[in-house]
Amino acid sequence: MATTSTEQQQAQEQKPAQQTARDRYRGRYSEAHPDLNLDDDEAFYTQANQNLDELENFRKSDKELGEAMERTPQLAGLVLAARNGVNPFVWLAENIGPDMDIRELANNPEFANQMGEALTKFQQAQEKAQAKKKEIGENMANSFQTLKDYQAEKGLSDEECVKMAKDFFGELDDDGNPVGKESFMYLASNGIVTKGMWEALFNARHYDSDIAAATDKARASALNDKVQNPLSKGGTGLPQSMSTSGGGRTSDKGKKKSGLAAFQEKLGL
Numbered sequence: 001m002a003t004t005s006t007e008q009q010q011a012q013e014q015k016p017a018q019q020t021a022r023d024r025y026r027g028r029y030s031e032a033h034p035d036l037n038l039d040d041d042e043a044f045y046t047q048a049n050q051n052l053d054e055l056e057n058f059r060k061s062d063k064e065l066g067e068a069m070e071r072t073p074q075l076a077g078l079v080l081a082a083r084n085g086v087n088p089f090v091w092l093a094e095n096i097g098p099d100m101d102i103r104e105l106a107n108n109p110e111f112a113n114q115m116g117e118a119l120t121k122f123q124q125a126q127e128k129a130q131a132k133k134k135e136i137g138e139n140m141a142n143s144f145q146t147l148k149d150y151q152a153e154k155g156l157s158d159e160e161c162v163k164m165a166k167d168f169f170g171e172l173d174d175d176g177n178p179v180g181k182e183s184f185m186y187l188a189s190n191g192i193v194t195k196g197m198w199e200a201l202f203n204a205r206h207y208d209s210d211i212a213a214a215t216d217k218a219r220a221s222a223l224n225d226k227v228q229n230p231l232s233k234g235g236t237g238l239p240q241s242m243s244t245s246g247g248g249r250t251s252d253k254g255k256k257k258s259g260l261a262a263f264q265e266k267l268g269l
Contacts, residue, residue: 033047050181147164167184170183171183
């Protein structure tokens, strides 16, 4: 029995709609970066540039490794053996033979000198890494003490300070290592400085001068008001609704503390 046009139309309607290349790309991108707002162009292209940087680095490393393997075929075999779970030293012994006999190499003065130099460089690199790690730890401790002092000066809550720390350092794993890629530190270390980061730096650099200018302007305005209105009441120059006994932020002592201490513990401070 021939299929009617109505049946053909129903069959076509039941077929899943074919995704466009754009929709498929956005779907894959959303899965790879679930916290990213794809409609935020600045965030989207910032992440896209980071992905391209990583891809270019991978391609460069892959090219250099391929060239090294072409120059030294044994290296290619060694890498393939290691990938397949073969002990690389066993592979070297099986495929290079006596030239890889450690017992013979140990009696070679040139080899002994090269190994001695290599081990010395390794030890120096380890000591340098430990010294750098210690320096970073001390600097981080001082930085968080500065944040605590600033918290006391401005009357900030723990929640506000944790937010500031995360904006700067990013989210941390259980070992205290940054895992977020939106922090100032991560972006700047990869050569990325956003408009918001430039604005924050500009505002920080000009904060004192702006406050001084505003203060001078207020004084001039108050003086001018006294000259223009010598009979005005209220010598303080403050609105009646503003107390002269000292304002400012209310204390956060009664608030439940958040994870500032926990955030520091992740850094090992």
